[in-house]
Amino acid sequence: MNADVVIVGAGPAGIFTALEMLKKGSKQKIVMVEKGQSVEKRHCPKDKTGHCMNCKPYCHITTGFSGAGAFSDGKLSLSCEVGGDLPTLIGENLAQETINYADQIYLDFGADDHIEGLGNDTERKEIRKHAIQAGLKLVDCPIRHLGTEKAQSLYLAIEKYLLEQGVEILFGYECSNILLENDLCRGVSISDGKIEQEIYAKHTVVATGRRGADWLEKLCAEHNIAHAPGTVDIGVRVEVRNEVMEMVNRVLYESKLIGYPRPFKNKVRTFCQNPGGFVSQENYDKNLAVVNGHSYKDLKTDNTNLAILCSHNFSVPFNQPIAYAQKVGELTNMLGDGHILVQRFGDILDGKRTWQKELAQSNIRPTLPDAVAGDITAAMPYRSMVNIIGFIQAMDHVVPGFASTETLLYSPELKFYSNRVKMDSDFNTSLRGLHCLGDSSGWTRGLMMASVMGTLMGRKIAEEG
Numbered sequence: 001m002n003a004d005v006v007i008v009g010a011g012p013a014g015i016f017t018a019l020e021m022l023k024k025g026s027k028q029k030i031v032m033v034e035k036g037q038s039v040e041k042r043h044c045p046k047d048k049t050g051h052c053m054n055c056k057p058y059c060h061i062t063t064g065f066s067g068a069g070a071f072s073d074g075k076l077s078l079s080c081e082v083g084g085d086l087p088t089l090i091g092e093n094l095a096q097e098t099i100n101y102a103d104q105i106y107l108d109f110g111a112d113d114h115i116e117g118l119g120n121d122t123e124r125k126e127i128r129k130h131a132i133q134a135g136l137k138l139v140d141c142p143i144r145h146l147g148t149e150k151a152q153s154l155y156l157a158i159e160k161y162l163l164e165q166g167v168e169i170l171f172g173y174e175c176s177n178i179l180l181e182n183d184l185c186r187g188v189s190i191s192d193g194k195i196e197q198e199i200y201a202k203h204t205v206v207a208t209g210r211r212g213a214d215w216l217e218k219l220c221a222e223h224n225i226a227h228a229p230g231t232v233d234i235g236v237r238v239e240v241r242n243e244v245m246e247m248v249n250r251v252l253y254e255s256k257l258i259g260y261p262r263p264f265k266n267k268v269r270t271f272c273q274n275p276g277g278f279v280s281q282e283n284y285d286k287n288l289a290v291v292n293g294h295s296y297k298d299l300k301t302d303n304t305n306l307a308i309l310c311s312h313n314f315s316v317p318f319n320q321p322i323a324y325a326q327k328v329g330e331l332t333n334m335l336g337d338g339h340i341l342v343q344r345f346g347d348i349l350d351g352k353r354t355w356q357k358e359l360a361q362s363n364i365r366p367t368l369p370d371a372v373a374g375d376i377t378a379a380m381p382y383r384s385m386v387n388i389i390g391f392i393q394a395m396d397h398v399v400p401g402f403a404s405t406e407t408l409l410y411s412p413e414l415k416f417y418s419n420r421v422k423m424d425s426d427f428n429t430s431l432r433g434l435h436c437l438g439d440s441s442g443w444t445r446g447l448m449m450a451s452v453m454g455t456l457m458g459r460k461i462a463e464e465g
Ligand SMILES: Cc1cc2nc3c(=O)[nH]c(=O)nc-3n(C[C@H](O)[C@H](O)[C@H](O)COP(=O)(O)OP(=O)(O)OC[C@H]3O[C@@H](n4cnc5c(N)ncnc54)[C@H](O)[C@@H]3O)c2cc1C
Pocket: 008, 009, 010, 011, 012, 013, 014, 033, 034, 035, 036, 061, 062, 063, 064, 065, 066, 067, 068, 069, 071, 072, 073, 074, 075, 076, 077, 173, 174, 175, 176, 207, 208, 209, 210, 211, 212, 215, 272, 280, 282, 292, 293, 294, 437, 438, 439, 440, 444, 445, 446, 447, 448, 450
């Protein structure tokens, strides 16, 4: 098959590449290859079974049209200070301008026009004052919250639009490799599990998301695509009662706090806060169960969850951050007999595991019922654990009660942003015709930044006609 552009991965980065090409009136032939299903065929059986079924060959939460976005909480971060390091590649002004532009596209496809995290100046100042006293930096970030159920209908509208406009989307096809002629990328090999085929294109855009980061790393090694080992984030998902987070939830909606706790002084940060939300489980390749969180627009719980993440870098002699984080995850899964582990903060300080019956002694009830009470400290690296404990204690000054005995810590929360592909500001890799976008490229960490990267890619390709 021949095309002008082949896009591997129909997550926000891939989708916005195609959308922007169409918006700019490009007549080029676009083919998208997506190993999962269309939005309407994506169903997580957990809604019916109540627990994760570890679906094979892939998890519907992270795979399919709109990528990890469709079933995600759909919180669009509207500040270029959040969502990855793309601004260091393209400049802060362009990043912010394109965020505003992509945000308008989300609005055009039906996003709620309300923005969280604006106003309340007096209370915001009060929160910042406490953050300063605790040695934490508060990052301002307005949020447009799509909500898990609304995100699905919004991405369905985009899917229909792309198909109506003649974009060919090959669902159920996995890209196995790129096609090379010296240092020129000529396209990709794909397979639906039965038949292998090749797609030749002038531009090959790889946007395979977090799930595809491993695969892309192997591709970089095999074809000598210039890249650098990136960071990996290891942490926990913290869950507390809404009463504890009431002021921060109301004033900021999402608290973006960053600290460098003693003695290691590594960067530790809050991420993905879900007021009234649910703690959830995702399954990565090789049955790796990791924890995450999301919230619905209307269906609310009594709890708020958020991630606390520590960044890890490696140099010599070991530089495989993904493999490192996977081992931490595997060990944690082993201790939880394949389930997510949960432990009370007070038990961690007391040096004891949490027992299932002890969870019922608290005000808080876990929103991930299949999590297993145990000892996360038996699998968490010492450095990460010390960082997390120090950070939670600092957070207690901003959010009194955050470091209480009953606060729940779920593990493993892992973010694979590894393997940063080296590119110029037009997203050209060291192979001609090959571009890498979104979370798998190592440059983004969220829906909006992935959408921004796709938009700029689409604009660049559309300039050719
Ligand atoms: C539960 C959850 C909640 C989240 N909540 C938020 C949030 O509220 N706000 C936010 O900003 N971010 C959130 N995120 C992160 C966000 O979803 C991602 O940052 C974003 O989707 C990245 O976009 P992407 O296009 O780079 O990759 P993805 O969205 O991951 O899409 C990649 C696509 O590529 C496909 N693919 C992978 N490998 C191949 C292959 N070899 N061949 C063919 N197809 C392939 C995958 O099936 C997938 O559909 C959340 C993620 C999860 C899992």
